[in-house]
Amino acid sequence: MEINMFIDKSYTLKVDSNKRVFQSDNYSSYISFSDMEYEFDGLWSHGFKLFNGVTINGAILNGKKELNPFGFEIYYTKGLSLNGMLFKNNQGLLLDTGKNAFRTEYVNRKRHNSVSYQFSISSKFTILELKNNTLYVQYMKPERDGFEVEHLFVAFTTTKDFTIRKNDSNENTLIISIDKKIRTKESPYLYILYSHSLDQLKTTVECNQEKHGVLIQQHINNSLLPLKYTGCKTGNKKMNRALTYSLLSASSFIMNKNGQIGIWAGFPWFDNGWGRDTFIALPGVALVTGRYEIASHIIGNFLKYQNQDKCSKDYGKIPNVIFSEDNIKYNTGDGTPLLIRELYEYFLYTGDVAAVMSVWNNVITAIDEVYFVNKDVNYFMPSGDADDWMDARILGKNSYSPRGDRQVEIQSLWFTALHAVANIASEIIKRYEEYKPIVQNININELKEKKDQYTNAANKLQASFKQFFITDKTPFIFDHINKDNTPDYKIRPNVMLASYYNDLIGIPKLIDDNSLLHAFKIIVNNCVFEHGVASLSKFDEDFHPLHITKTHHKDAAYHNGAIWGWLSGAFIHCATKFGLQNFAFKHTNFLIDQLLFGETVGTLSELFEPYKEGGLVKESGTFSQAWSVSEFTRSFYQDYLGIRPDVPQRKLHISPSFPGKLGDFSANIRYGISEIITVDIKINKHKSIISLIEVKAVDIEKPLEVIIRLNLGPEKDGCCKDYKVIFLKIQLKTTGAQVKIDFDFIEKNRLRLRDLFISNNSELITMGTDTIGYCENASENVDFVKPITEDDLLMYKSYNEENYLDKKILGEDFDIIERFKN
Numbered sequence: 001m002e003i004n005m006f007i008d009k010s011y012t013l014k015v016d017s018n019k020r021v022f023q024s025d026n027y028s029s030y031i032s033f034s035d036m037e038y039e040f041d042g043l044w045s046h047g048f049k050l051f052n053g054v055t056i057n058g059a060i061l062n063g064k065k066e067l068n069p070f071g072f073e074i075y076y077t078k079g080l081s082l083n084g085m086l087f088k089n090n091q092g093l094l095l096d097t098g099k100n101a102f103r104t105e106y107v108n109r110k111r112h113n114s115v116s117y118q119f120s121i122s123s124k125f126t127i128l129e130l131k132n133n134t135l136y137v138q139y140m141k142p143e144r145d146g147f148e149v150e151h152l153f154v155a156f157t158t159t160k161d162f163t164i165r166k167n168d169s170n171e172n173t174l175i176i177s178i179d180k181k182i183r184t185k186e187s188p189y190l191y192i193l194y195s196h197s198l199d200q201l202k203t204t205v206e207c208n209q210e211k212h213g214v215l216i217q218q219h220i221n222n223s224l225l226p227l228k229y230t231g232c233k234t235g236n237k238k239m240n241r242a243l244t245y246s247l248l249s250a251s252s253f254i255m256n257k258n259g260q261i262g263i264w265a266g267f268p269w270f271d272n273g274w275g276r277d278t279f280i281a282l283p284g285v286a287l288v289t290g291r292y293e294i295a296s297h298i299i300g301n302f303l304k305y306q307n308q309d310k311c312s313k314d315y316g317k318i319p320n321v322i323f324s325e326d327n328i329k330y331n332t333g334d335g336t337p338l339l340i341r342e343l344y345e346y347f348l349y350t351g352d353v354a355a356v357m358s359v360w361n362n363v364i365t366a367i368d369e370v371y372f373v374n375k376d377v378n379y380f381m382p383s384g385d386a387d388d389w390m391d392a393r394i395l396g397k398n399s400y401s402p403r404g405d406r407q408v409e410i411q412s413l414w415f416t417a418l419h420a421v422a423n424i425a426s427e428i429i430k431r432y433e434e435y436k437p438i439v440q441n442i443n444i445n446e447l448k449e450k451k452d453q454y455t456n457a458a459n460k461l462q463a464s465f466k467q468f469f470i471t472d473k474t475p476f477i478f479d480h481i482n483k484d485n486t487p488d489y490k491i492r493p494n495v496m497l498a499s500y501y502n503d504l505i506g507i508p509k510l511i512d513d514n515s516l517l518h519a520f521k522i523i524v525n526n527c528v529f530e531h532g533v534a535s536l537s538k539f540d541e542d543f544h545p546l547h548i549t550k551t552h553h554k555d556a557a558y559h560n561g562a563i564w565g566w567l568s569g570a571f572i573h574c575a576t577k578f579g580l581q582n583f584a585f586k587h588t589n590f591l592i593d594q595l596l597f598g599e600t601v602g603t604l605s606e607l608f609e610p611y612k613e614g615g616l617v618k619e620s621g622t623f624s625q626a627w628s629v630s631e632f633t634r635s636f637y638q639d640y641l642g643i644r645p646d647v648p649q650r651k652l653h654i655s656p657s658f659p660g661k662l663g664d665f666s667a668n669i670r671y672g673i674s675e676i677i678t679v680d681i682k683i684n685k686h687k688s689i690i691s692l693i694e695v696k697a698v699d700i701e702k703p704l705e706v707i708i709r710l711n712l713g714p715e716k717d718g719c720c721k722d723y724k725v726i727f728l729k730i731q732l733k734t735t736g737a738q739v740k741i742d743f744d745f746i747e748k749n750r751l752r753l754r755d756l757f758i759s760n761n762s763e764l765i766t767m768g769t770d771t772i773g774y775c776e777n778a779s780e781n782v783d784f785v786k787p788i789t790e791d792d793l794l795m796y797k798s799y800n801e802e803n804y805l806d807k808k809i810l811g812e813d814f815d816i817i818e819r820f821k822n
Helices: 198-208 212-223 237-252 275-287 292-303 335-350 353-358 360-374 408-433 444-468 494-502 513-527 554-558 567-577 581-597 626-640 804-821
Strands: 013-015 021-024 029-033 042-045 048-051 053-056 061-068 071-076 081-086 093-096 103-107 110-120 125-131 134-139 152-157 162-170 173-180 189-195 232-234 254-257 260-267 270-274 321-324 327-329 532-534 643-646 651-654 665-671 675-684 689-699 704-716 719-732 738-745 751-758 762-773
Touching (some): 021 061, 048 189, 093 212, 152 198, 189 198, 260 292, 270 275, 292 335, 335 643, 353 360, 360 444, 408 444, 408 494, 494 513, 532 567, 554 804, 567 581, 567 626, 581 626, 626 643, 689 704, 704 738, 704 751, 751 762
Antiparallel strands (some): 013 061, 042 048, 053 110, 061 071, 125 134, 134 152, 162 173, 254 260, 260 270, 643 651, 675 689, 689 738
16 A cells, blocks of 8 residues: 555645645644755754655655645655655654665675665764664754753654664764565555654554554544635635645644644744734634634633733733743734734634633733733823834844834724623623523623723724824825824835724724725835735835845845735735725735745745746745735635624624636535534626625524625716625524525626525525715726836845945944944
């Protein structure tokens, strides 16, 4: 039996010679191969680098690789290839050369039919023993910090049909030969396991040594878990493949470090739980994917590390980053409200009152001790330079992109957090008054006071926001307010983040649509390239067209030009809000190509270079970043499909802004913990607009209200400021209930209702239309930033002047710091 037998070739991705394959085990190990010379290539486990690369029978790489949902295949010269599966949950790596790799060799005049593996190893290791067909090796020192494992023991083993024979080893190489003992049809597996305990490792070897078939099937089942609740298909084959890999890749960041499950921020070097990254990634990793149990665990785990020191300035905050149990940093202005936002969103997706109540005191502490203690007279939350997501500093001190002390997206987060907790409090009060069981004893009068207090504070914040952040001229919404209360006029993408963070069911709008539309157009025309969203306007004097170059430190460009993959989610959110989904899909199409054909196939990198040298996009930063992948997934479900559950209220909101090029769509949606809804959307192939929406209750426990809203197009022919929207509220009473809505195309992208079918076990509650009016045509005067040319490069000080931004920020202190660095 060979690994190849288990692979669905239709979802196999071809990988060019200069590109990478990567997979994790959802525990503490991952494997990455590009040319097997890159410093982060190879197999990593618990912070140890077990090997850099592997060759077979002296053959060399021929450059070709393949990736599939369960593993990889690497091709060598001499017609050889190597299949691999990194088993989930710390169950080891299985390598398989196939039967054609056997060759005849003579050792001490004895004839051997063997396969030889040569591992290149840069870490310090010691051979312990070769016993019971298993070679045991000890690794002495981890390459990565914070794993709390001093030594790692590794076993190389195979099945009873073969014999392990160690040929040779030195400080950089380990050669292992597998000899065929008898005539067998089995493939010569090499199975690599690892543990911090030698005794535990030997027990695992004994248990797993002859169970490869079972292990492979378990691994396949585990690998498919991210797809369990997201049975989804569009009419666009590339999108289907990209969406599958985005779901698999998003799952790869769910890791276990020192017994704590969390979302690692990025591979290869962000192998920690970062508060900001975790809760930005959580919706795409665990909510739209229906993996609610994972989401609950991650939220609860982070709150275990909430600062409980009442004498600390960080009292009530959640960590910015957990490096290890005794090395936790709290220097974040957005991590705490992001957690509260995601707790509320988790509540909307699940209705899980018990989970919310289990951390309720933590949430109250966060708001009372972080927000109310630190808010200013205008109810804004001040945060220091680089305490937001634009956190790069010069030698850990001066911010490269100072945005203190009232950043637009952080005000949006606290506004959202205040309303979110007030809404949860309302639900708890409602249940209490209806005599429903409450998870723990609670002072209901105190809870009512908190609800009113938080709502009033949010209202005051909103009034101040309108006064200080919104203007009637460019940029229409300021990126931040300075410490001296003056607005900052730099154009950055953070207003789009503020809009996205605020967009949750039950949360009032912080920003009115007209102000947002004005600001959105300015941001798009300045920051949004077709291949991504830049962190600063292309036309700003501090813009850096290259992240990696000799003229400046990479952190100077990090938030001053570099394109961030995760920002695409906020852009798509705003674009679909204004009916610009087909415009946004050009952007998504680039991300699809990156997922399928990028430098690391099957995932998305942290950054992209703004300047496309030779017309080609170059990736930068981590080769696989959690929030980049998760925002691709989240924006598909929440923005393009417009699917938003409200389980506490027994509602499901569907407001599709579906790009025509995606074709028809069909998906299963996990509603709450144990219910399933299907949503189908049909597209008029000639006009690329929605022609049918169908919703069916596959399995529901009690009646459910479905609220459908669809933009029918311009109210009047030739007028693109006012749009007609149809809304329907239908109650699905029992399992099997369904509703079908047919639409006719009129002209000029305008629709009308043609037919409505409601099953007998459903009921139409209300139906009607309303008008959305904007101050201007949403689609006019908005376009992607033109690509940067070679001539453009010469205009940028950052490109032509060495350390331009460092000198500008530090002034006369620059020479002192340079001498210190040297």
